[in-house]
Amino acid sequence: MGDVIVQMTGIEKTFPGVHALAQCQFELRAGEVHALVGENGAGKSTLMKVLAGVYKKDAGDILYKGASVDIPNPRAAQQLGISIIHQELNLMPHLTVAQNIFIGREPRQKVRFMLDEKEINARTEQLLSMLHLNLDPRTKVAELTVAKQQMVEIAKALSFNAEVLIMDEPTASLTEAEIGELFRIIAHLRDQGVGIVYITHRLEELPRIADRVTVMRDGRYVNTSPITEVTRDQIISMMVGRTIYEAAPEVPENPSQDVMMEAKNLRRGNVLKDVSFVLKKGEILGFAGLMGAGRTDVARAIFGADSLDSGEIYVKGKLAHIKSPRDAVAHSIAYLSEDRKRYGLALGMDVEANIVLASFQKFLAWLGWVDATRTRDRAKVMVDMLAIKTPSLQQKVKFLSGGNQQKVIVGKWLTADTDILIFDEPTRGIDVGAKSEIYKLLNELVQQGKSVIMISSELPEILRMSHRIVVMCEGRITGELTNAEATPEAIMKLATQRGEIVQMETDSTKGDA
Amino acid sequence: METESIATKKSLFRSDAMQRLMAFAALIVLFVLFSIASPNFFKFDNIVGILLATAVNGVLALGVTFVIITSGIDLSVGTVMTFSAVMTGKFITDWGLPIPVGIVGGILAGGLCGLISGTFIARMKIPPFIATLGMLYVSKGLSLVISQLMPIYFNDTPIFRQLAMGSILGAIIPGLEIPNAVLVLFAAAIIANLILTKTVLGRYTFAIGSNEEATRLSGVNVAAWKMAIYALCGLFSGLGGVLMAARLNSAQPALGSGYELDAIAAVVIGGTSLSGGEGTILGTIIGAFIMSVLVNGLRILSVPQEWQIVVTGGIVILAVYTDILRRQK
Ligand SMILES: Nc1ncnc2c1ncn2[C@@H]1O[C@H](COP(=O)(O)OP(=O)(O)OP(=O)(O)O)[C@@H](O)[C@H]1O
Numbered sequence: 001m002g003d004v005i006v007q008m009t010g011i012e013k014t015f016p017g018v019h020a021l022a023q024c025q026f027e028l029r030a031g032e033v034h035a036l037v038g039e040n041g042a043g044k045s046t047l048m049k050v051l052a053g054v055y056k057k058d059a060g061d062i063l064y065k066g067a068s069v070d071i072p073n074p075r076a077a078q079q080l081g082i083s084i085i086h087q088e089l090n091l092m093p094h095l096t097v098a099q100n101i102f103i104g105r106e107p108r109q110k111v112r113f114m115l116d117e118k119e120i121n122a123r124t125e126q127l128l129s130m131l132h133l134n135l136d137p138r139t140k141v142a143e144l145t146v147a148k149q150q151m152v153e154i155a156k157a158l159s160f161n162a163e164v165l166i167m168d169e170p171t172a173s174l175t176e177a178e179i180g181e182l183f184r185i186i187a188h189l190r191d192q193g194v195g196i197v198y199i200t201h202r203l204e205e206l207p208r209i210a211d212r213v214t215v216m217r218d219g220r221y222v223n224t225s226p227i228t229e230v231t232r233d234q235i236i237s238m239m240v241g242r243t244i245y246e247a248a249p250e251v252p253e254n255p256s257q258d259v260m261m262e263a264k265n266l267r268r269g270n271v272l273k274d275v276s277f278v279l280k281k282g283e284i285l286g287f288a289g290l291m292g293a294g295r296t297d298v299a300r301a302i303f304g305a306d307s308l309d310s311g312e313i314y315v316k317g318k319l320a321h322i323k324s325p326r327d328a329v330a331h332s333i334a335y336l337s338e339d340r341k342r343y344g345l346a347l348g349m350d351v352e353a354n355i356v357l358a359s360f361q362k363f364l365a366w367l368g369w370v371d372a373t374r375t376r377d378r379a380k381v382m383v384d385m386l387a388i389k390t391p392s393l394q395q396k397v398k399f400l401s402g403g404n405q406q407k408v409i410v411g412k413w414l415t416a417d418t419d420i421l422i423f424d425e426p427t428r429g430i431d432v433g434a435k436s437e438i439y440k441l442l443n444e445l446v447q448q449g450k451s452v453i454m455i456s457s458e459l460p461e462i463l464r465m466s467h468r469i470v471v472m473c474e475g476r477i478t479g480e481l482t483n484a485e486a487t488p489e490a491i492m493k494l495a496t497q498r499g500e501i502v503q504m505e506t507d508s509t510k511g512d513a
Numbered sequence: 514m515e516t517e518s519i520a521t522k523k524s525l526f527r528s529d530a531m532q533r534l535m536a537f538a539a540l541i542v543l544f545v546l547f548s549i550a551s552p553n554f555f556k557f558d559n560i561v562g563i564l565l566a567t568a569v570n571g572v573l574a575l576g577v578t579f580v581i582i583t584s585g586i587d588l589s590v591g592t593v594m595t596f597s598a599v600m601t602g603k604f605i606t607d608w609g610l611p612i613p614v615g616i617v618g619g620i621l622a623g624g625l626c627g628l629i630s631g632t633f634i635a636r637m638k639i640p641p642f643i644a645t646l647g648m649l650y651v652s653k654g655l656s657l658v659i660s661q662l663m664p665i666y667f668n669d670t671p672i673f674r675q676l677a678m679g680s681i682l683g684a685i686i687p688g689l690e691i692p693n694a695v696l697v698l699f700a701a702a703i704i705a706n707l708i709l710t711k712t713v714l715g716r717y718t719f720a721i722g723s724n725e726e727a728t729r730l731s732g733v734n735v736a737a738w739k740m741a742i743y744a745l746c747g748l749f750s751g752l753g754g755v756l757m758a759a760r761l762n763s764a765q766p767a768l769g770s771g772y773e774l775d776a777i778a779a780v781v782i783g784g785t786s787l788s789g790g791e792g793t794i795l796g797t798i799i800g801a802f803i804m805s806v807l808v809n810g811l812r813i814l815s816v817p818q819e820w821q822i823v824v825t826g827g828i829v830i831l832a833v834y835t836d837i838l839r840r841q842k
């Protein structure tokens with residue numbers, strides 16, 4: 001570890017109604033990976049946005065390489081050598097990969113006003129191959145998956161050759177392979193003396209990647225220590241300010257053999273190949289597999305968001321004609337999408353409105369008036385239960401921290417109270433405490449006789465929660481395991497079932513590098 | 514891998530090229546239909562008439578294209594055009610300035626109006642609709658004040674009219690008497706296309722329309738570029754004003770309202786999305802031509818003017834609807 005490169009002390013930041021940072025401090029050395037952890041809404045992103053010139057601090061000092069600096073805007077941060085990957089994707093969907101990466105500092109031609117598009121593409125090509133990313137620089141970002149978009153963000157941040165690199169939950173939507181690649185890059189940068197701030201809720205990642213960890217709580221600094229000197233449990237108790245026991249919730253017995261829903265031979269282009277499965281009443285059915293295995297496509301097909309080429313869906317024994325999400329809702333199916341910004345939230349509306357958005361019918365009083373008292377009560381229950389950190393029910397959702405936005409979506413679908421719930425990566429970006437709260441709620445739901453399909457890339461979560469686990473690989477179901485049979489090894493084996501193809505693919509990505 | 518190839522196929526169908534192709538096809542269809550319906554349509558003089566009628570609206574629409582790609586709007590281009598025409602008249606006729614100075618002055622007057630709108634929008638965060646609505650009234654009022662409600666004629670400087678209505682092309686190639694105003698439109702379109710596709714300004718126009726916040730977070734001075742974009746739109750309005758004045762040999766202070774809507778319609782027919790992030794100059798030019806071909810053809814078929822307006826409205830909606838259908842596929 002090298003010298004101290006960033007020293008933040010006494011940082012204050014207040015938003016209307018929220019004291020986001022109170023006398024907060026942070027120290028970063030050159031050549032270290034410094035993890036920053038804390039509950040949703042603790043102020044991690046805000047602190048880093050102050051450092052990156054996105055927010056102006058109300059008070060406090062920032063020393064950069066020993067000198068006091070003022071960072072009024074993102075450009076100033078870039079010029080100092082500070083680069084940030086934001087928690088939310090910040091890309092221009094209509095522009096190409098290359099155009100996104102070089103936005104704001106495009107290589108120019110001799111006439112300074114003219115862009116050098118060739119150079120932009122060539123340099124992007126170089127950068128992408130350094131990252132072992134198999135992408136055409138000329139592809140429009142709108143056409144990429146969320147994971148690929150995240151990789152574009154990472155490539156962009158790296159292209160600055162920054163001395164300080166801030167990563168705000170970069171792995172939230174990445175596959176195992178991509179995470180491995182990212183960690184390799186991070187280690188490489190650290191060896192070159194780059195100081196890296198790494199924000200995450202996946203505490204199990206920390207020993208693999210971090211040198212030191214700083215814990216924040218309620219906008220305050222709690223503690224910094226070398227990662228080797230604290231345990232996971234100590235970190236968690238510093239985060240929440242009390243000890244919580246992460247007792248693995250028992251998977252409740254599922255007494256029922258009634259079939260809630262059955263999918264038969266679903267096919268759609270190359271993404272779904274002959275997918276059939278049964279969802280029983282009162283069970284949690286886990287969907288495991290690598291990213292891109294087709295799990296989200298199954299969910300979207302059942303929810304009527306994509307049309308099927310062929311196949312049948314039976315709900316409670318009857319053939320269901322689901323052509324649109326509206327039909328799905330009519331069959332009491334809910335879908336929590338993995339892409340919260342695009343499909344999940346009305347960002348400009350308040351917390352209360354978002355929570356009751358999918359279930360207004362239930363709150364209608366005489367002549368179609370919305371019963372405001374009941375919506376408020378319901379929203380309040382959800383805010384308390386999920387510990388959504390918000391100054392009031394009337395706060396606009398766009399002002400909540402990333403994890404708290406995710407909680408609002410979960411709250412919305414729990415309020416909708418449908419018989420079949422499809423949860424796609426429900427705990428992405430959510431802190432440990434709230435996670436166990438969501439698990440508890442899911443268990444309660446199935447005990448009431450509802451059925452849940454849970455898609456998750458986090459194996460521990462799938463193993464902990466599911467009665468049965470369906471594993472997918474390349475659009476096919478490659479196996480089904482009961483909770484008793486399921487082990488991480490068994491799942492991974494099924495998830496990479498067609499060994500030769502997987503082998504070929506890893507070869508080709510390596511070959512392109 | 515396989516899914517990616519599907520994505521590319523889709524994107525080809527969805528691409529801007531497709532939209533331009535469709536707009537172009539529509540233009541051809543209109544041409545053929547009107548040629549069949551009336552022998553007077555496909556005549557050299559009539560075609561020149563169409564070209565000339567497109568010149569002013571086309572130039573205005575060029576500027577509006579930039580603004581709409583940023584997902585903004587400019588309602589003031591019509592009256593700013595008039596303001597520029599009046600200023601040109603003031604400079605040349607009343608003050609006796611040399612013609613080139615008068616022309617540049619008129620264009621800059623338009624640019625200034627755009628810069629002011631842009632400042633209100635970018636610095637004071639006034640919504641573009643409101644800021645340019647204000648500018649619509651202000652420029653309209655100023656035109657009347659400055660001209661004292663009277664048209665300003667260019668009778669002392671006959672050369673000024675020639676700049677738009679004369680034909681350099683005809684002098685070079687006898688018989689091909691296409692007015693200079695049309696050449697100005699094409700030159701302006703080429704410059705606009707260059708700016709939009711090859712320069713930093715163009716890149717940020719798309720970036721701002723695609724995701725303004727992300728552009729800002731990338732370190733781009735969004736406010737400054739937005740001001741530049743509205744100023745550019747103003748410059749095109751100014752050019753439109755000069756063309757208009759030259760064509761009529763006078764600055765008519767009461768003219769101009771309604772032109773902004775024609776310009777916006779041309780942009781939209783040309784496939785530029787009002788939600789920002791996409792659009793092309795070629796599309797806008799085709800859109801402008803579709804509108805004047807339509808008006809011209811209907812007039813030749815003796816359809817009353819009232820009904821021409823109704824049809825134009827229908828075409829705008831049809832164009833946007835086909836665009837939406839294309840996106841859903
Ligand atoms: N622009 C804003 N306006 C109002 N309040 C804000 C704004 N940005 C953040 N906040 C509030 O500040 C607090 C800290 O938010 P921040 O985004 O820093 O949390 P975080 O630690 O990054 O949480 P997460 O793990 O969920 O991402 C939250 O209560 C949030 O609601």
Ligand SMILES: [Mg+2]
Pocket residue numbers: 044045046087168401402403
């Ligand atoms: Mg955050």
